[in-house]
Amino acid sequence: RWYSRGAMAQLSGIGVRHRTTCASHSGGKCNCKPAYQASVWSAREQKRLRKTFSTLAAARAWRAEAQTAIRRGTMRAPVAVSIRQAGEELVEGMRSGRVRTRSGDRYKPSAIRGYEAALRDRIVPVLGGKRLGDVQRRDVQRLADDLLAEGRDPSTIRNALMPLRVVYRRAVEDGDVSVNPCTHLRLPAVRGRRERIAAPEEAQRLLAALPERDRALWATALYAGLRRGELMALRWDDVDLAAGVIRVERSYDDKGRVEIEPKSRAGRRAVPIVGTLRDILIDRKAGQHGDAGLVFGTNAETPFQPSNVWRRARTAWKRAELEPIGLHEARHTFASVLIAAGVNAKAITTYMGHASIQTTYDLYGKLMPGSESEAAALVDAYLARVDTPARLRQIESG
Numbered sequence: 001r002w003y004s005r006g007a008m009a010q011l012s013g014i015g016v017r018h019r020t021t022c023a024s025h026s027g028g029k030c031n032c033k034p035a036y037q038a039s040v041w042s043a044r045e046q047k048r049l050r051k052t053f054s055t056l057a058a059a060r061a062w063r064a065e066a067q068t069a070i071r072r073g074t075m076r077a078p079v080a081v082s083i084r085q086a087g088e089e090l091v092e093g094m095r096s097g098r099v100r101t102r103s104g105d106r107y108k109p110s111a112i113r114g115y116e117a118a119l120r121d122r123i124v125p126v127l128g129g130k131r132l133g134d135v136q137r138r139d140v141q142r143l144a145d146d147l148l149a150e151g152r153d154p155s156t157i158r159n160a161l162m163p164l165r166v167v168y169r170r171a172v173e174d175g176d177v178s179v180n181p182c183t184h185l186r187l188p189a190v191r192g193r194r195e196r197i198a199a200p201e202e203a204q205r206l207l208a209a210l211p212e213r214d215r216a217l218w219a220t221a222l223y224a225g226l227r228r229g230e231l232m233a234l235r236w237d238d239v240d241l242a243a244g245v246i247r248v249e250r251s252y253d254d255k256g257r258v259e260i261e262p263k264s265r266a267g268r269r270a271v272p273i274v275g276t277l278r279d280i281l282i283d284r285k286a287g288q289h290g291d292a293g294l295v296f297g298t299n300a301e302t303p304f305q306p307s308n309v310w311r312r313a314r315t316a317w318k319r320a321e322l323e324p325i326g327l328h329e330a331r332h333t334f335a336s337v338l339i340a341a342g343v344n345a346k347a348i349t350t351y352m353g354h355a356s357i358q359t360t361y362d363l364y365g366k367l368m369p370g371s372e373s374e375a376a377a378l379v380d381a382y383l384a385r386v387d388t389p390a391r392l393r394q395i396e397s398g
Contacts, residue, residue: 014038014059017052038063042070049075051178066178075175083135084128086167087119099170105264109256115163122147122160132171137181140164144187154188161185196329197336198222202322207280209320211312216284217296217304218313220246221327223277225334225352227251228327230267232303233259234295241282244273248353252303267353335364 015037018024022032036059039050049066053059069075093099094107094115101107107115126143127135140161147157161182168180198206203222207215220226226234229251238247248269253260262268273281284295293300310326317324325333331352338348349360 013040013063014056038066040066040070042075044070044073049178069175069178073175075178081132081176082128083130083132083164083167084124086132086171087124087128087163090163090167090170091116091119103265106261108260108263109253109258113255114159115166118160119163123164127164132167133177135181137184140181141185144185148188154190158187158190161187195332196323196325198325198330198333200337203333205320206317206322206325209316209322211316214309214312216280217309218327218330219277219280220296221330222333223274223337224271225331226271227263227267227331227353228306229253229260230262230353231296231327232294232306236285236292236295239273239281239285239295241273241278241285244278246271246273254303254306262353264353264355266350266355269350269353271351332364335360339364 017035017037018030019032019034022030022034024030024032033054035052035054036056037050037052038059039048040063041048049070051059051062051066053062066075090099091112094112097106099107122143126146127139130139144157144161147160148154152160165182168177168182171177172180207219207222210218217231220231220234224246226246226248230248232252232254233250234246234248238249240247248262248267248271250259251262251267252258281295294303296304298304306327314324335348335352338351343351345357345360348364349357352360354360354363
């Protein structure tokens, strides 16, 4: 039996919505597949919240959950805020420190710039005028599909959607919307490219070919694994040559031209100075005639210009017929040296400044001991040890 829309709402807070061509509108029997609109009353805001479903069971389930959420204060009527306004508030909150990462840290200037660019160039032109509560998952999916059709890299697509994900995560947590349209999206897989890693002998040749002024910088990237911003901000006060330790205390945002915190809490760390690097740093310090200021700056207080450093290095390596390597790839080379030397994974995580050991495994697991040949050798050795007593008994009895 079909109830009228008004009767159904009075009975259960759920109304039937027939299609415009349904015979029920003229007093006949329903000949369509109706939808069901559930509604709940929010006394706090003096508004009725409604949502339409294709089945009666789904409508009843949502209504029960919504009533509970309203009583707990975790759900309220949709706010009349547009995506453009929400994005502007997000960026402003990031800059002021009011909006922070999930771990409670302030957003880095580079991250804020990336979010702002993604909102301006990708999200606002398509969804900026829509209210938060009006955006559906298919709208976000269409945006992702269009970016893919334009030939955008999968990682670029995911980064473009990141501000929208943060906007809706916060909106759901605050009860401004009940559904997050950024979940369960069909996104292209991100395939990590193979990073260039220099073998120890190659690293020595790369360093030898460099101008004297740049050799210590690249050696610290290759043998201590500091990030570019950390190299730019490194001071002689952070380098204890006697104890053999580099203390990473800060980083540098070259676009904002300001010193910042390291990438994460784990970014503040102590890195051992290997013998090869110590000799190079001693020569660097002696040549600077000073015990303070930046280690690799154009002067004691001005960080080096990455583009100039890269141009000089590339020119030198081309002249020596060597394959160039970037500062970030030099960092990967340091990780490979640690692994090859047998340093345990927890120590590698600390020296690389990773937030967790899982990050280390994800990035460098393919370099860890455990290849097929090594595994086979380990199993063969074990089986041989187990089988030895039995073979000895067989020889004695034979």
